[in-house]
Amino acid sequence: xxxxxxxxxxxxxxxxxxxxxxxxxxxxxxxxxxxxxxxxxxxxxxxxxxxxxxxxxxxxxxxxxxxxxxxxxxxxxxxxxxxxxxxxxxxxxxxxxxxxxxxxxxxxxxxxxxxxxxxxxxxxxxxxxxxxxxxxxxxxxxxxxxxxxxxxxxxxxxxxxxxxxxxxxxxxxxxxxxxxxxxxxxxxxxxxxxxxxxxxxxxxxxxxxxxxxxxxxxxxxxxxxxxxxxxxxxxxxxxxxxxxxxxxxxxxxxxxxxxxxxxxxxxxxxxxxxxxxxxxxx
Amino acid sequence: xxxxxxxxxxxxxxxxxxxxxxxxxxxxxxxxxxxxxxxxxxxxxxxxxxxxxxxxxxxxxxxxxxxxxxxxxxxxxxxxxxxxxxxxxxxxxxxxxxxxxxxxxxxxxxxxxxxxxxxxxxxxxxxxxxxxxxxxxxxxxxxxxxxxxxxxxxxxxxxxxxxxxxxxxxxxxxxxxxxxxxxxxxxxxxxxxxxxxxxxxxxxxxxxxxxxxxxxxxxxxxxxxxxxxxxxxxxxxxxxxxxxxxxxxxxxxxxxxxxxxxxxxxxxxxxxxxxxxxxxxx
Numbered sequence: 001x002x003x004x005x006x007x008x009x010x011x012x013x014x015x016x017x018x019x020x021x022x023x024x025x026x027x028x029x030x031x032x033x034x035x036x037x038x039x040x041x042x043x044x045x046x047x048x049x050x051x052x053x054x055x056x057x058x059x060x061x062x063x064x065x066x067x068x069x070x071x072x073x074x075x076x077x078x079x080x081x082x083x084x085x086x087x088x089x090x091x092x093x094x095x096x097x098x099x100x101x102x103x104x105x106x107x108x109x110x111x112x113x114x115x116x117x118x119x120x121x122x123x124x125x126x127x128x129x130x131x132x133x134x135x136x137x138x139x140x141x142x143x144x145x146x147x148x149x150x151x152x153x154x155x156x157x158x159x160x161x162x163x164x165x166x167x168x169x170x171x172x173x174x175x176x177x178x179x180x181x182x183x184x185x186x187x188x189x190x191x192x193x194x195x196x197x198x199x200x201x202x203x204x205x206x207x208x209x210x211x212x213x214x215x216x217x218x219x220x221x222x223x224x225x226x227x228x229x230x231x232x233x234x235x236x237x238x239x240x241x242x243x244x245x246x247x248x249x250x251x252x253x254x255x256x257x258x259x260x261x262x263x264x265x266x267x268x269x270x271x272x273x274x275x276x277x278x279x280x281x282x
Numbered sequence: 283x284x285x286x287x288x289x290x291x292x293x294x295x296x297x298x299x300x301x302x303x304x305x306x307x308x309x310x311x312x313x314x315x316x317x318x319x320x321x322x323x324x325x326x327x328x329x330x331x332x333x334x335x336x337x338x339x340x341x342x343x344x345x346x347x348x349x350x351x352x353x354x355x356x357x358x359x360x361x362x363x364x365x366x367x368x369x370x371x372x373x374x375x376x377x378x379x380x381x382x383x384x385x386x387x388x389x390x391x392x393x394x395x396x397x398x399x400x401x402x403x404x405x406x407x408x409x410x411x412x413x414x415x416x417x418x419x420x421x422x423x424x425x426x427x428x429x430x431x432x433x434x435x436x437x438x439x440x441x442x443x444x445x446x447x448x449x450x451x452x453x454x455x456x457x458x459x460x461x462x463x464x465x466x467x468x469x470x471x472x473x474x475x476x477x478x479x480x481x482x483x484x485x486x487x488x489x490x491x492x493x494x495x496x497x498x499x500x501x502x503x504x505x506x507x508x509x510x511x512x513x514x515x516x517x518x519x520x521x522x523x524x525x526x527x528x529x530x531x532x533x534x535x536x537x538x539x540x541x542x543x544x545x546x547x548x549x550x551x552x553x554x555x556x557x558x559x560x561x562x563x564x
Contacts, residue, residue, distance in 0.1 A: 060395075093439050094437075157371050
């Protein structure tokens with residue numbers, strides 16, 4: 001009886017794995033498509049950082065005290081701008097796609113157009129997982145002081161609009177860890193299932209980590225910062241990012257982009273992956 | 283008497299030219315700083331186009347009929363999105379800076395932060411000049427069909443958000459013709475004054491045109507599209523945009539970016555310059 005139960009449980013596991021694999025094939029989700037998405041998002045992140053670096057620091061835009069006088073807000077100008085912009089995006093249905101997660105949850109009914117029937121590639125009970133709070137605080141407190149020159153040109157609206165583009169790119173990139181985890185789970189369902197049932201966070205982290213792959217990503221984004229952040233002239237040489245001792249000046253320090261991925265983007269993505277997996281059998 | 287009047291008129295001209303030159307020096311506006319600004323904006327335009335090309339055409343977002351059913355709008359989804367986003371930007375004071383001009387004029391009082399005292403480098407009676415209507419129709423009717431793949435992924439909000447970034451970049455770039463015209467006017471005040479008084483549009487166009495400079499700009503943006511729009515890999519070769527027969531595939535066709543500048547950006551900029559000059563003595 002016990003043997004029969006174990007066998008039927010195994011059979012069930014194999015069936016559900018096959019079904020999940022078939023669903024993934026239909027939705028087009030595979031380790032290749034997931035990596036392709038993440039690689040393309042690197043360009044978006046690097047472009048965003050270069051565009052933000054066009055503006056100086058513009059400190060008042062991030063200081064809650066700046067709006068406090070007579071306005072009754074506790075939020076910074078940047079937060080107010082992101083909140084109001086996200087409300088417009090929510091109204092336009094941006095967050096219908098699970099790839100996009102707002103920094104401020106909205107109950108705005110989606111009013112601007114009819115709903116679109118997106119395919120769902122995530123396990124629904126785990127799809128909510130995100131680290132937007134960590135992204136928000138990392139971006140403003142750690143990254144921005146290193147990215148922007150310390151002065152003030154008054155272009156606060158254009159500046160925080162470029163912050164929003166960066167935040168959305170980083171959020172989409174990092175919270176895409178849910179898709180990465182889904183693909184990895186399907187590819188090795190038996191091992192992941194055991195670790196998830198045991199809530200073995202450390203072993204999950206170890207199983208989904210590929211240091212060689214992470215190294216490729218970090219060195220590639222650094223190269224992208226060199227190629228995309230150079231001053232292209234018609235007749236001058238073009239920086240290829242391949243030599244070690246570059247004399248070119250870049251719009252964003254390539255080593256900062258390396259560090260961003262090393263310290264924040266990759267660890268936060270893996271945090272998303274682990275949290276998603278912990279809810280993958282809910 | 284007549285001679286004395288002519289002499290004092292000439293003296294007045296010289297004095298006002300000197301004064302204007304001094305004002306320009308104080309504000310930092312010169313042919314060099316203006317060209318530097320325009321060159322940097324090329325990167326912003328190219329990044330914007332590459333980011334828009336990430337999404338497919340998404341035709342319903344531009345079709346007024348898409349929203350018409352029961353919503354009572356005559357505008358497209360894209361127009362509604364731009365209107366609502368610009369209202370947030372207006373509220374945040376974006377259009378306090380004369381460098382930024384909305385596509386839809388707003389009477390929204392600027393409420394999010396205290397006003398910022400921008401230096402005014404333009405002649406106030408001519409500062410209103412802009413060609414946003416032409417940019418709007420060129421972007422949606424001419425450029426977009428050539429830029430985006432003809433399919434539909436439902437990401438309308440993210441798509442039109444990237445349209446807004448492109449529109450703002452093109453508007454800032456093209457309407458910067460006002461600053462170009464101001465610098466050219468100050469540099470050759472006597473010739474321009476005569477032509478402006480005669481409303482000689484053709485001669486003004488001829489005086490402010492430098493075909494050699496335009497050629498440099500067009501070839502440089504094409505090169506930027508090659509450098510910024512390539513797929514950067516860690517070990518693969520880097521496209522430098524210098525060879526004539528490139529085998530690389532680009533995210534946006536570099537010849538389309540050349541054409542964009544050749545057919546629209548440069549001619550529209552010169553149209554702004556001429557219109558600004560026609561109001562320069564108002």
